[in-house]
Every structure is written in structure tokens, then in C-alpha cells.
Amino acid sequence: MKEGKIIKVSGPLVVANGMEDANIQDVCHVGTDRLIGEIIEMRGDEASIQVYEETSGIGPGDPVISSGEPLSVELGPGLIASMFDGIQRPLDTFMKLANSDFLVKGVETVALERETEWTFKPTVAVGDQVVAGDIIGEVPETKVISHKIMVPYGVKGTVKSIEEGTFKVEDTVYVLETEDGDKAFNMIQKWPVRRGRPIAEKLNPKEPMMTGQRVVDTFFPVVKGGAAAVPGPFGAGKTVVQHQIAKWGDAEIVIYVGCGERGNEMTDVLNEFPELIDPKTGESIMERTVLIANTSNMPVAAREASIYTGITIAEYFRDMGYSVAIMADSTSRWAEALREMSGRLEEMPGDEGYPAYLGSRIAEYYERAGKAISLGQQGREGSVTAIGAVSPPGGDISEPVTQSTLRIVKVFWGLDATLAQQRHFPSINWLNSYSLYLTEVGDYLNEAVDPSWAAMVQEAMTILQEEANLDEIVRLVGIDSLSEKDRLTLEVAKSIREDYLQQNAFDDVDTFTSREKQFLMLRLILAFRSISLRALDLGAYLDEVLEGTIELRDRIARSKYIPEAEISKIEQIQKDLQVKVEEIIEKGGLQHD
Amino acid sequence: MYKKIGIVGDKDSILPFMALGLEVVAVTNEMEARIGIDRLAKEAYPVIFVTEPVAQMVPETIKRYDNVAIPGIILIPSNQGTLGIGKERIRENVEKAVGQNIL
Numbered sequence: 001m002k003e004g005k006i007i008k009v010s011g012p013l014v015v016a017n018g019m020e021d022a023n024i025q026d027v028c029h030v031g032t033d034r035l036i037g038e039i040i041e042m043r044g045d046e047a048s049i050q051v052y053e054e055t056s057g058i059g060p061g062d063p064v065i066s067s068g069e070p071l072s073v074e075l076g077p078g079l080i081a082s083m084f085d086g087i088q089r090p091l092d093t094f095m096k097l098a099n100s101d102f103l104v105k106g107v108e109t110v111a112l113e114r115e116t117e118w119t120f121k122p123t124v125a126v127g128d129q130v131v132a133g134d135i136i137g138e139v140p141e142t143k144v145i146s147h148k149i150m151v152p153y154g155v156k157g158t159v160k161s162i163e164e165g166t167f168k169v170e171d172t173v174y175v176l177e178t179e180d181g182d183k184a185f186n187m188i189q190k191w192p193v194r195r196g197r198p199i200a201e202k203l204n205p206k207e208p209m210m211t212g213q214r215v216v217d218t219f220f221p222v223v224k225g226g227a228a229a230v231p232g233p234f235g236a237g238k239t240v241v242q243h244q245i246a247k248w249g250d251a252e253i254v255i256y257v258g259c260g261e262r263g264n265e266m267t268d269v270l271n272e273f274p275e276l277i278d279p280k281t282g283e284s285i286m287e288r289t290v291l292i293a294n295t296s297n298m299p300v301a302a303r304e305a306s307i308y309t310g311i312t313i314a315e316y317f318r319d320m321g322y323s324v325a326i327m328a329d330s331t332s333r334w335a336e337a338l339r340e341m342s343g344r345l346e347e348m349p350g351d352e353g354y355p356a357y358l359g360s361r362i363a364e365y366y367e368r369a370g371k372a373i374s375l376g377q378q379g380r381e382g383s384v385t386a387i388g389a390v391s392p393p394g395g396d397i398s399e400p401v402t403q404s405t406l407r408i409v410k411v412f413w414g415l416d417a418t419l420a421q422q423r424h425f426p427s428i429n430w431l432n433s434y435s436l437y438l439t440e441v442g443d444y445l446n447e448a449v450d451p452s453w454a455a456m457v458q459e460a461m462t463i464l465q466e467e468a469n470l471d472e473i474v475r476l477v478g479i480d481s482l483s484e485k486d487r488l489t490l491e492v493a494k495s496i497r498e499d500y501l502q503q504n505a506f507d508d509v510d511t512f513t514s515r516e517k518q519f520l521m522l523r524l525i526l527a528f529r530s531i532s533l534r535a536l537d538l539g540a541y542l543d544e545v546l547e548g549t550i551e552l553r554d555r556i557a558r559s560k561y562i563p564e565a566e567i568s569k570i571e572q573i574q575k576d577l578q579v580k581v582e583e584i585i586e587k588g589g590l591q592h593d
Numbered sequence: 594m595y596k597k598i599g600i601v602g603d604k605d606s607i608l609p610f611m612a613l614g615l616e617v618v619a620v621t622n623e624m625e626a627r628i629g630i631d632r633l634a635k636e637a638y639p640v641i642f643v644t645e646p647v648a649q650m651v652p653e654t655i656k657r658y659d660n661v662a663i664p665g666i667i668l669i670p671s672n673q674g675t676l677g678i679g680k681e682r683i684r685e686n687v688e689k690a691v692g693q694n695i696l
């Protein structure tokens with residue numbers, strides 16, 4: 001391909017002429033260092049290229065060569081447990097090659113480790129007809145993930161040869177007889193990151209993704225194949241929420257994209273994740289995790305690519321039939337990268353300097369989430385759940401990135417600076433957050449956990465809303481003006497907030513709560529309400545009930561620290577509570593009705 | 594609209610009020626007093642007279658209705674003469690309402 005010449009360098013944006021052969025979205029090598037960039041605009045023979053590496057030291061006159069290919073990722077065994085940068089360069093090998101923690105310019109690496117030997121086991125036989133999306137064999141990639149080798153998009157034919165054995169990713173593992181003659185395939189597929197991988201059929205997601213986080217699972221659940229946004233000001237707990245879901249969510253594969261946030265946060269991930277055990281498999285959670293890091297000390301433009309790289313890998317595993325969750329922290333940094341490039345391109349700015357296409361870019365990303373049936377003769381059901389942190393400046397969610405995100409996602413976990421200051425974590429505001437999947441998930445958990453699940457969730461939510469109204473009255477005319485029933489509502493609401501919603505991510509037991517334990521805990525708190533209401537009806541005074549149950553209420557408060565293996569203890573608290581309140585009623589000499 | 598009035602106290606003090614059409618609840622001990630007052634409150638008697646000695650037995654119950662509009666609990670002397678606590682209550686409540694002791 002013809003070589004172009006740089007005519008202008010402006011930060012991460014390079015303009016080159018003599019590029020008439022190149023196309024928009026082509027990957028280019030820029031300058032003598034061969035920095036990696038992508039064409040984002042073409043005007044005549046002038047190409048505007050966003051460069052994914054530091055551009056200092058290159059200048060007008062330097063060469064630019066287009067590769068003629070769009071920015072793509074390599075898909076195949078070796079993805080899991082790896083850490084990549086925004087354009088899928090493996091960070092550990094990268095650090096070894098460049099001998100530095102920071103990206104050194106122009107170091108060429110390959111995404112998938114070439115030397116590893118994988119055990120491949122065919123699942124089709126010679127003579128079988130296969131089409132794109134069919135699984136032709138499996139590689140046990142980690143202890144918990146079997147990597148399915150699929151026929152690439154656009155290919156179909158008859159298996160001519162296939163063998164069991166150990167192979168490197170570039171070795172030929174099977175040959176197909178196609179209309180255009182015999183074709184040999186290895187275990188690598190390439191896919192352009194900006195294009196969603198095709199599916200056979202989109203499905204309506206219904207099954208909840210359990211995260212082990214009580215406020216999320218109970219009140220604002222997300223489904224497998226759904227999308228959720230976590231907006232919140234600095235320090236409100238966005239990163240902790242994302243880490244918690246990455247650690248405890250019941251997705252089979254997790255893609256964690258650290259995008260423009262503090263570098264040491266990714267170091268935390270690297271240190272912590274390998275030591276955490278997935279409760280479902282008993283293995284380290286790294287055995288199902290892919291990390292993509294583009295922290296604030298890396299070039300801006302690569303951030304822009306990182307979320308596409310992430311979601312493409314997510315779709316690839318979805319096609320194998322897995323449930324995948326992708327976390328992006330934070331999409332605001334990604335949007336800022338978009339804004340910076342747009343500014344340098346001198347495009348007409350929209351709201352707050354963001355380009356006019358911000359909303360459609362955000363939508364394009366989240367629309368790649370979903371539950372789907374894959375291509376292939378036996379389509380598999382898989383899902384991609386997308387959870388994006390948003391960092392609105394000053395916590396003001398009326399800004400464009402949050403608003404564009406909320407227009408498309410169906411779950412909103414609004415983190416609240418005031419709650420975070422009060423150390424109420426996760427600081428998800430229960431009054432303004434929402435999940436449009438609540439009904440579906442309610443139906444699902446009524447079946448899976450207990451028929452009273454959805455009604456209980458509704459009751460608890462109503463109590464919290466009543467509390468907000470009563471608080472208003474108390475502010476105006478004081479607590480004395482409330483009836484005993486209202487005062488009981490306040491007590492129960494406090495218990496829901498403190499004993500249920502608050503969850504310490506750093507406590508060994510509290511960090512994760514199974515849905516069974518969530519059910520028992522919530523039922524216990526609501527039982528306190530119904531038992532107390534009955535006592536009031538029978539003539540007991542609220543103060544008597546509260547005084548008589550001090551010790552029991554303390555046990556309710558500590559029920560979150562009861563290990564999963566001993567959750568029957570929660571039922572015992574409920575029985576003891578019942579007995580105790582009977583005593584209070586009897587002591588008052590009041591009659592049962 | 595006809596509003597009911599209740600009265601709680603020892604039998605000798607309150608029986609005469611029966612003739613006036615009041616709902617009379619005669620009590621002899623703490624438990625009966627409590628149940629009696631709470632019952633009248635629950636049945637929405639807007640005014641409940643309670644004799645001073647009975648009120649002294651169940652301060653918690655009297656306090657319960659301090660800050661609610663209905664029922665109004667009014668302490669009256671028993672047939673043994675006044676203990677002064679009814680008046681004291683009125684004084685306290687007036688002070689709370691207008692901000693100073695005007696009685």
C-alpha cells in the first residue's frame with residue numbers, strides 16, 4: 001500500500017496526506033517508530049489518524065502506512081487470565097519486552113501467546129458438514145472454562161481432516177472442504193472491534209445475574225443479557241461496586257475493562273483477583289476473567305478502543321454459549337477521549353463539548369449487550385451483561401454522558417455522595433435508583449427461591465418510601481406527632497437500611513450474600529414488623545416492644561455476618577423473636593385474640 | 594355530631610357520671626386501667642376523663658396520648674379530693690403550647 005506523509009501532529013491526532021488508498025477505520029503504522037493508530041476521518045487524500053501511543057518525537061514528513069485492515073482483536077485460547085491494553089497488547093509480555101511498566105513506543109507484540117500448547121479435542125468427525133458458528137472442538141483453557149473452537153464467520157464446508165492432540169494457536173487443527181477449495185484453520189479468529197459479532201436470534205433476557213450484593217439483587221436486579229449504569233461522584237464507590245460484581249457475579253466469564261481510572265486500581269485487581277475463590281467453582285476467579293487496562297497514565301486514544309476490545313471478546317465467549325459480564329470503569333473517561341479527539345478534529349461540539357454522536361456511540365456499545373442464540377446448526381444460548389460506571393463531574397447526573405447512558409440502559413444504580421459520607425455502602429440511593437427488570441426477576445425468584453419473594457421486595461420498598469414521607473413530617477412537627485405504627489415503620493426502615501442494604505465489601509462474610517440468605521434476612525426484618533404490629537394491635541406499647549427486643553434486634557443487625565453454611569441460624573432468630581414478643585404481650589396481661 | 598365521652602376511675606368516683614350518659618369504665622388496678630384507657634382510645638372517644646389516682650398508676654399510658662389530638666385525656670379529682678396533678682398537666686401543656694406559663 002502507498003505510503004503517506006504526516007502533515008500535522010496534534011497530541012494523539014495525526015493528519016497525513018497521500019493516503020487515498022486507505023479507508024476509514026484502517027489501522028496504520030505512524031512514523032519511523034511504527035506507532036499504532038486508526039483512521040477516524042478521511043478527506044480526499046488526507047487521513048486523520050488517532051494514535052494509540054505517545055506521539056512526541058514524530059513530526060511532519062514522517063511516513064504513515066495503512067495496513068488496510070480495521071482494528072481487530074485476536075480470539076482464541078489464551079484470552080482468559082490475561083491482561084491486555086486497549087488494543088489487545090498483552091501487558092505482561094509487553095512489560096517484559098519493553099522492560100517498563102509504561103508503554104514503550106512501537107513495541108510490536110501479538111495478542112495471544114504463540115508458544116503455549118493446548119490440548120484440543122474434536123467434537124466433529126471427518127465428513128461432517130459444518131457452518132459458521134459450529135463448534136468443531138474444545139480446548140480446556142482453564143480449570144473451569146472449556147474454550148470452544150468455532151467455525152469462523154462466513155465459512156462453511158465439510159470436515160476433511162481433524163485430529164485430537166496438542167497444538168499451538170497457529171498450528172492447523174482442521175481442514176474444511178469448501179466451495180473455494182480446501183481451507184486450513186488454526187485456533188485464532190480475528191474480528192474487527194467496532195462491529196458486533198453476528199448472532200442468529202436475539203432473546204428477551206429474564207434470568208437475573210446474581211451479584212451477591214443485597215441492594216442490587218433484591219431491589220435493583222440486572223438480568224443476564226441486560227445493561228446497567230453506575231453513576232456516582234468521585235469516592236462514592238463505583239469501582240468497589242464493579243469489583244464486587246466481577247468477583248461475585250454468577251456470570252461464567254468476566255471481562256473487566258479499567259478505562260482511564262487510577263493506575264493503582266488495576267494493580268489492586270491484579271493483586272486481589274487471583275486470590276479470590278469463585279464460590280461456584282471453587283477455583284480462583286482469574287480462571288474466568290480477562291482484564292483490559294487503560295489507566296490514566298496511558299495514552300488517551302487507546303482508552304477509546306478499550307471498551308470495544310472488551311465487548312468483542314465478551315461477544316466471542318457469548319457465542320460459545322457462556323454468560324459473560326463486562327464491566328467498564330469508567331465510561332466517562334472513554335467519552336472524554338472521544339471528546340478530545342472530536343475537538344482536535346475541529347468537529348462541531350455538542351453539549352458540554354462532547355461530539356454530537358456521543359449518544360449514538362454509547363448506544364452502540366450497550367446494544368451489544370444482550371441474550372442471544374449463536375450462529376451454527378445448533379445455536380447456543382449465551383449472554384453479555386454490560387455494566388458501566390459513569391463519573392459525572394461533581395456528581396451531577398444531568399450531564400450528557402450519564403443522560404445518554406440512562407436513555408439506553410434499563411438499570412440505574414445511583415451512587416450518592418451523602419450516603420458515602422455517612423459510610424452507607426454500597427451508596428446506592430434506594431429512592432432514585434431503578435431496575436426495569438424487577439418484574440421479570442421477581443417472577444423468576446418467586447419460582448427459584450420462595451413464592452413470597454416479589455411481595456416481600458415490594459413491602460420492603462414501600463416501607464423505605466414511607467420512611468421518606470414520615471421523615472418529612474418529623475422534620476416539620478417532630479417525632480412525637482407520629483402514631484406508634486408510624487414509629488414502628490421508621491424502626492423497620494432503619495433496620496432495612498442498616499442491617500440489609502448496607503454491605504461491607506471488605507468483610508469476609510458480608511462481602512457476598514447468596515439469594516437464599518438474602519431471602520432469610522429480608523424475611524426476618526419483615527417478620528419483626530408483622531410480629532410487632534400484632535403486639536401493638538393486642539395492646540402492647542411500642543416502647544415495650546422495642547425495649548423487650550433490644551437483644552433480638554441486635555441479633556437481626558448481625559445476621560449479615562452469619563456464614564453461608566449456617567444460615568439456618570437466621571430462621572432461629574425469627575423463632576426466638578416470635579417467642580419473645582409473645583412474652584411481652586403476656587406480661588402486659590393482654591389477651592390473645 | 595354526637596361525640597362520646599369516656600371516664601376511667603375507681604367505681605365510687607365515676608359511677609355518678611353514668612347518669613350523664615358517659616361511658617364508664619371502673620378499674621381497680623394498673624392492668625385494668627391501662628386496658629380501659631387504651632380501649633376507649635381505640636374506640637375513638639375524643640375525650641377521656643381519668644381520675645388522678647388512676648392516672649398515677651399508669652403514667653406510661655397517659656404519656657402515650659400526650660401528643661396526639663384524639664383522644665384528649667383530662668385528669669379529674671377522685672371522690673377523695675384533688676391531688677393537683679390534673680391542674681399541673683394543664684399548666685404544662687399550656688406552657689408547651691403558648692411558650693410561657695400564663696396560668
Ligand SMILES: Nc1ncnc2c1ncn2[C@@H]1O[C@H](COP(=O)(O)OP(=O)(O)O)[C@@H](O)[C@H]1O
Pocket residue numbers: 232233234235236237238239240241425426427503504505506
Ligand atoms: N461496599 C463497600 N464497603 C465498604 N467500603 C466501601 C464500599 N464501597 C465503597 N467503599 C469505600 O469507598 C471508597 C471509594 O470507593 P471507590 O469505589 O474507589 O469510589 P469511586 O470509584 O466511585 O471513586 C473505597 O476505597 C472504600 O473505602
Ligand SMILES: [Mg+2]
Pocket residue numbers: 238239240261329
Ligand atoms: Mg473509581
